[in-house]
Amino acid sequence: MSDLWTKYDAWLKEDGPAALVIREYLMPAEGPDAVVFPPTFAPGDGFPGGYNIDGPFNGHPDGENVCLIDSVGSQANRIEPEFSKDPYRSLVPQVEIQAGERTINLLEVGHRAGDAITRCTELASELNAAFKSHLKGDDNPLAKIAPTSLIFGVWDSRETQARLPRLVGSTIRAFNVRKLTRGAVYIPPADYSALDVFDEDEKAKAEGDKKNPLAQRGFVHNPASGTLGGVIARGGIRRDATLNLVALRLLKAPKEDDSLKLRRYILGLSLVAFTHPSAFIGSLRQGCILVRDPARKMDNAFVAVYADGRRVNLEVSHEGALEFARAAAEKFGVGKNRQLTFSKELAKKDVQEAKSKGAKKRKGQ
Amino acid sequence: MSTRHLVISVTFLQPMCHARLGKGETAPNEWPPSPLRLFQAMVAGAAARWAGAAGPVQLGGITLTSDVPVAALKWLENLCSVTPPTIVAPEAAPGKAVPHYVPNNSGDLVAARWAKGNALAAFEDRVKKTFRPTHLLGGQTVHYLWPLDDVREREARLHEPAIAAMARSIVALGWGIDAAFGDARIMDANGLADLAGERWIPGRIGAPGLRTPVARTLDDLSARHGAFLRRLQNGVFTPVPPLRQFATVPYRRASDLPVRPFAAFLLRPPEKDTGYAAFAGRRATCVAAMLRHAACKAAQEDVDESPDAWRTAEWSLRFVAGHGPPGESKRRRKDDNHPRFSYLPLRSIGHPHADGMIRRALIAEPFGSDGRSARWIEQRLAGAELIDEHTRTVVARLEPVRPDDPDFDHVFHLYAARSEEAATVWTSVTPVILPGYDDNKRAKRERLVLECLRHAGIDAEAVDSVEVRRAAWFSGITESLSAFKRPCYLQHLPAWHVRLVFRRAVSGPLSLGAGRHCGLGVLARQ
Numbered sequence: 001m002s003d004l005w006t007k008y009d010a011w012l013k014e015d016g017p018a019a020l021v022i023r024e025y026l027m028p029a030e031g032p033d034a035v036v037f038p039p040t041f042a043p044g045d046g047f048p049g050g051y052n053i054d055g056p057f058n059g060h061p062d063g064e065n066v067c068l069i070d071s072v073g074s075q076a077n078r079i080e081p082e083f084s085k086d087p088y089r090s091l092v093p094q095v096e097i098q099a100g101e102r103t104i105n106l107l108e109v110g111h112r113a114g115d116a117i118t119r120c121t122e123l124a125s126e127l128n129a130a131f132k133s134h135l136k137g138d139d140n141p142l143a144k145i146a147p148t149s150l151i152f153g154v155w156d157s158r159e160t161q162a163r164l165p166r167l168v169g170s171t172i173r174a175f176n177v178r179k180l181t182r183g184a185v186y187i188p189p190a191d192y193s194a195l196d197v198f199d200e201d202e203k204a205k206a207e208g209d210k211k212n213p214l215a216q217r218g219f220v221h222n223p224a225s226g227t228l229g230g231v232i233a234r235g236g237i238r239r240d241a242t243l244n245l246v247a248l249r250l251l252k253a254p255k256e257d258d259s260l261k262l263r264r265y266i267l268g269l270s271l272v273a274f275t276h277p278s279a280f281i282g283s284l285r286q287g288c289i290l291v292r293d294p295a296r297k298m299d300n301a302f303v304a305v306y307a308d309g310r311r312v313n314l315e316v317s318h319e320g321a322l323e324f325a326r327a328a329a330e331k332f333g334v335g336k337n338r339q340l341t342f343s344k345e346l347a348k349k350d351v352q353e354a355k356s357k358g359a360k361k362r363k364g365q
Numbered sequence: 366m367s368t369r370h371l372v373i374s375v376t377f378l379q380p381m382c383h384a385r386l387g388k389g390e391t392a393p394n395e396w397p398p399s400p401l402r403l404f405q406a407m408v409a410g411a412a413a414r415w416a417g418a419a420g421p422v423q424l425g426g427i428t429l430t431s432d433v434p435v436a437a438l439k440w441l442e443n444l445c446s447v448t449p450p451t452i453v454a455p456e457a458a459p460g461k462a463v464p465h466y467v468p469n470n471s472g473d474l475v476a477a478r479w480a481k482g483n484a485l486a487a488f489e490d491r492v493k494k495t496f497r498p499t500h501l502l503g504g505q506t507v508h509y510l511w512p513l514d515d516v517r518e519r520e521a522r523l524h525e526p527a528i529a530a531m532a533r534s535i536v537a538l539g540w541g542i543d544a545a546f547g548d549a550r551i552m553d554a555n556g557l558a559d560l561a562g563e564r565w566i567p568g569r570i571g572a573p574g575l576r577t578p579v580a581r582t583l584d585d586l587s588a589r590h591g592a593f594l595r596r597l598q599n600g601v602f603t604p605v606p607p608l609r610q611f612a613t614v615p616y617r618r619a620s621d622l623p624v625r626p627f628a629a630f631l632l633r634p635p636e637k638d639t640g641y642a643a644f645a646g647r648r649a650t651c652v653a654a655m656l657r658h659a660a661c662k663a664a665q666e667d668v669d670e671s672p673d674a675w676r677t678a679e680w681s682l683r684f685v686a687g688h689g690p691p692g693e694s695k696r697r698r699k700d701d702n703h704p705r706f707s708y709l710p711l712r713s714i715g716h717p718h719a720d721g722m723i724r725r726a727l728i729a730e731p732f733g734s735d736g737r738s739a740r741w742i743e744q745r746l747a748g749a750e751l752i753d754e755h756t757r758t759v760v761a762r763l764e765p766v767r768p769d770d771p772d773f774d775h776v777f778h779l780y781a782a783r784s785e786e787a788a789t790v791w792t793s794v795t796p797v798i799l800p801g802y803d804d805n806k807r808a809k810r811e812r813l814v815l816e817c818l819r820h821a822g823i824d825a826e827a828v829d830s831v832e833v834r835r836a837a838w839f840s841g842i843t844e845s846l847s848a849f850k851r852p853c854y855l856q857h858l859p860a861w862h863v864r865l866v867f868r869r870a871v872s873g874p875l876s877l878g879a880g881r882h883c884g885l886g887v888l889a890r891q
Contacts, residue, residue, distance in 0.1 A: 047462055115472045169379065242544055
């Protein structure tokens with residue numbers, strides 16, 4: 001056990017690395033030259049809608065353009081709920097909120113411990129106190145309730161305004177991509193004009209007009225051409241993940257010994273999240289199943305980066321990280337699991353208080 | 366030159382930064398990250414490190430109390446207000462603005478619908494957040510450099526441990542997703558050469574400027590943070606006042622040329638409003654001399670001796686006429702780089718049938734000047750006559766033309782390009798006179814061309830390559846180098862045609878060499 005502490009405690013010291021970095025090359029499950037479907041974004045602000053492809057760039061080390069395959073936020077949303085499953089669920093407190101017939105785990109809630117949903121449960125005052133403790137330099141209370149909020153970052157935007165930075169960030173990008181388009185035609189199962197549902201003129205008018213009710217209801221042929229058809233990543237697909245050890249070392253408890261236990265605990269969880277294959281293995285979305293690229297195995301990197309620029313190769317397996325996380329969690333003492341009920345009364349009271357205080361403020365003005 | 370520098374370095378963990386120059390969705394990207402942004406990141410780091418610390422904090426064998434970082438930050442903000450840092454940053458390019466729709470923090474409303482029995486209610490309340498990253502193309506580290514004199518160095522040594530501790534507490538620079546880490550040290554000049562990236566120089570006119578801390582920035586940040594924490598106290602929203610204590614300093618890449626103000630003229634025949642008075646290309650110095658004569662005459666008539674005046678007798682002699690300091694020889698010394706007008710006759714080029722004759726002219730201020738002298742001469746020389754030195758007859762009349770006029774035609778644009786026409790390759794149209802003997806040796810010639818660049822106010826970092834040869838690159842220019850008339854003081858010096866390839870597109874006007882103020886060494890874009 002002491003070897004385990006020695007190995008990881010070196011990263012928690014002031015002269016330890018500033019960050020751990022993983023660079024891992026991926027490819028579509030069908031093969032490196034297969035089409036992969038990136039996420040699409042709505043139009044706006046001059047963006048026509050579609051894939052987020054930046055470039056062309058002159059001098060980009062990875063190719064002439066960069067396509068976003070999975071953002072920091074999406075990656076976090078894929079990894080965090082893994083802590084509600086075996087064998088990780090014992091590492092963190094399981095806080096479940098019951099509202100009507102629905103039950104939601106705090107690990108699945110968008111704003112983590114700062115989410116407004118927690119304000120209408122019996123956890124509200126405890127979380128408020130935990131955020132206030134953070135502002136005073138004690139992160140232990142929050143780690144006992146929602147440790148993943150310390151890993152993926154949190155902002156208590158509805159109450160204390162306390163913010164904790166993200167420790168683990170992961171993004172998947174494709175490089176040097178060629179964008180494809182595709183065309184398709186919807187063919188109705190019967191010729192409805194022949195069945196006297198409408199006449200030939202109406203049919204001719206409706207075909208190809210997506211806004212026409214006949215086309216929308218599937219009564220006529222409906223072609224769709226030039227739609228998004230995925231990309232071919234000629235420069236490869238890469239997952240870049242970082243674990244910010246500087247931010248981790250800023251977590252603290254009132255006593256030095258407790259600070260060490262807290263940092264070990266969060267480091268263990270971070271390493272589990274950081275190395276978890278759920279972030280990229282499997283289906284990210286329809287048409288985007290990624291696996292590791294065996295041909296570029298030698299280009300993969302797992303390094304510790306120091307403030308003076310040194311980069312030291314590391315070997316940390318997911319199993320090794322899990323072993324350390326278990327040991328650190330045991331020493332720290334994982335917070336208790338909770339079953340909470342969403343309280344309509346608390347919600348009403350919250351809204352009422354906000355209204356009355358707003359009115360008082362207006363009156364005061 | 367200072368030999369020691371305080372260097373604070375910040376390394377991004379991902380090759381991008383989302384910092385913006387303002388709050389709005391359309392605000393342009395901020396690159397490099399401003400000194401104020403660095404300062405804020407250090408303040409946040411210090412606050413996180415020292416939060417709740419009752420006693421001293423041990424860092425790498427050094428004990429720091431909470432007074433120490435405050436004193437160091439106060440010293441740093443004063444240093445910034447006196448000497449804004451030079452920034453060495455990787456080359457970068459902005460990405461597209463892409464709107465993301467992120468969940469609003471209103472889970473309580475969704476849960477209330479669930480509690481009412483609507484189990485299908487979803488987190489639909491989303492807010493738009495526009496992402497437009499700056500992609501880092503050549504490295505991920507940004508360095509901030511402050512030169513230190515002896516006094517500053519002693520002070521810096523005193524604050525170095527605290528500054529280093531705060532730099533090493535930086536967790537992000539830009540948005541929260543722009544994770545980064547920092548470091549700080551005092552370096553000598555030799556170490557600076559190893560810092561990779563583009564140099565951004567403060568105080569050189571460029572747009573837009575970067576925010577830098579000044580005295581009391583720390584106090585203002587502290588007050589703003591307090592107001593931010595209280596903005597929703599008791600459920601009542603109180604707007605957070607904006608940060609007011611900062612300065613905006615113009616920054617420009619060392620490889621970018623500053624703007625060079627100029628006045629443009631058409632050379633009209635003396636008695637006509639149309640057509641051109643044309644002069645042989647080899648007589649460029651004669652046309653420049655006539656322009657200079659007209660300008661000197663106007664300046665002498667316009668000398669203003671009131672206390673706040675800028676058109677002084679000295680300005681007339683030194684800036685307009687190009688003479689040496691009062692009381693010395695009219696001829697300038699080689700190292701006298703006092704600003705002055707350059708008189709640049711422009712040859713008609715850029716068309717297969719162009720004859721290389723002179724029909725237009727520019728009078729240009731030095732790079733980075735304020736432009737008031739150019740504005741003055743444009744107004745003052747409207748309709749002025751050019752008088753031949755030998756015949757004493759009027760040979761042309763000057764008609765000013767603005768860059769947005771239709772008469773500011775294709776030929777003008779070859780010498781003074783619009784921003785969208787800016788080019789990286791510029792070649793000489795009249796010979797460049799080297800400022801010394803090259804002994805017909807290539808290495809010596811190249812060194813002299815570099816000296817020409819320095820004299821002309823062009824940073825050598827801005828130039829990617831230089832080519833020198835006897836023949837001009839433009840097809841219509843056929844005169845031999847010796848055919849060009851030169852003033853006596855330039856006749857003994859070697860002349861060459863020069864081709865410059867800049868790292869970034871430049872707009873001009875450009876003139877190079879010992880004859881750069883009198884019509885020789887005028888460059889056009891290719």
